[in-house]
Amino acid sequence: MGKELDRIELIRLMEKELKYARFVHTMAVAFTATGLAACYGTDIRKAEIAGILHDCAKYYSADKMENLCKKEGIRISDIEKGNTALLHSKAGSVLARTKYGVSDPEILDAIRFHTTGRPGMTLLEKIIFISDYIEPGRNSAPRLDEIRKMAFADINEALRMILSDTLRYLNGSGKEVDPMTQKTYDYYLREESASDLS
Numbered sequence: 001m002g003k004e005l006d007r008i009e010l011i012r013l014m015e016k017e018l019k020y021a022r023f024v025h026t027m028a029v030a031f032t033a034t035g036l037a038a039c040y041g042t043d044i045r046k047a048e049i050a051g052i053l054h055d056c057a058k059y060y061s062a063d064k065m066e067n068l069c070k071k072e073g074i075r076i077s078d079i080e081k082g083n084t085a086l087l088h089s090k091a092g093s094v095l096a097r098t099k100y101g102v103s104d105p106e107i108l109d110a111i112r113f114h115t116t117g118r119p120g121m122t123l124l125e126k127i128i129f130i131s132d133y134i135e136p137g138r139n140s141a142p143r144l145d146e147i148r149k150m151a152f153a154d155i156n157e158a159l160r161m162i163l164s165d166t167l168r169y170l171n172g173s174g175k176e177v178d179p180m181t182q183k184t185y186d187y188y189l190r191e192e193s194a195s196d197l198s
Contacts, residue, residue, distance in 0.1 A: 005100055007045075010052045013100070018058065026055055028135035029128070036127045039152050043124070050110040050128045053100060057091035060084070065091035079178055086178055089115040116180040117163065119187035126155050133162050141165060160188050 005013070015023050030051030037047035057065060065087040069076055072094045080086045093112035096102040110128040113121065117129050133141065134148045141147075142165055151158040163185035170177045 007048060007052065010049065010100060014052055014056065017056065022055060022058060025135065025137055026052060028137050029054060029131045032131035032135045033127050036131060036151060036155070037124075040123060040127070040155060042127070046104060046107050046110075046124055047127055047131075049102065049104075050107045050114075050124060051131060053096045053102065053107075054092060054111050054114045054128055054132060055088065056100065056111075057088045057095050058084075060088070060091060062087060068094045077179070079176055086115055089113065116178045117159070117184035118180060119183055121159075121184070123155070126159055130155065130158055130162060134158075141169075156188060156191070160185070160192060163188065 011027070014026055018026060030048045033047040033051040034044045037044045057068070060068070062082045062084050065084060066076055066081070068091045069087070074090050074094065076087070076090070080090075089112055093108045096108055096111050102108060106122060106124050109122065110124045113125050114128045114132050118125070121129070130151050134144065134151055138144060143161060147158055147161050147165075150161060163181065166181060167177060167185055169175075170181075
C-alpha cells in the first residue's frame with residue numbers, strides 16, 4: 001500500500017478511471033458531502049475523500065470485485081454474487097485502501113456501505129449514502145426536492161425517506177432487495193419509534 005494520495009491526485013485519477021458521466025456524478029457527490037459535513041459539524045476532508053472514491057471500483061468486472069473482497073476476507077452474500085451494483089461498494093473500500101492509500105476506517109466504511117447502508121451508521125456513512133442519492137445530477141427519484149431539504153434539516157429523517165423510497169422502488173419493480181437495505185430501514189424505523197416514545 002502506498003501513501004495516501006491528496007485530493008487533487010485522487011480527482012485526476014478518478015477522471016481517468018471513470019466514464020465521464022460517472023466522474024461528474026462522483027464530483028457532485030463529493031461536493032454534496034462536504035456541504036452536509038459542514039452542516040453537521042464533521043470532518044469536511046473525510047467527506048470529500050469518501051465522496052471522490054465512493055465509486056472507484058464501479059467499472060471492475062464482478063469477478064474482479066469478488067476477488068478483491070475475498071482477498072480481504074470480506075464476506076459476499078448470495079445476492080451480491082455477480083451483482084456489480086452491490087459489490088462495487090465493498091470492492092471500492094478495498095481499492096481505496098490498497099490502491100489509493102486510504103487508511104482511515106471511517107472513510108473506508110463510508111465507501112463500503114454507501115449502497116445498502118447498515119444499522120447504526122456513523123455520521124460520515126450517512127452523509128455519503130445520502131449524497132449519492134441527492135447530488136444535483138440525480139433527477140428521477142420521487143420526493144427528491146423534499147429529501148434534499150430534509151438532508152440539511154434532519155439527516156436521520158432524510159435517511160429513512162431514502163430507504164423507504166428505495167425499498168418501494170425495488171419491490172415495485174420486482175428487483176431483488178439486499179437484506180442489508182431492509183435491515184437498515186427497519187433499524188432506523190425502530191429508532192424513530194423509540195425517539196417518539198421518549
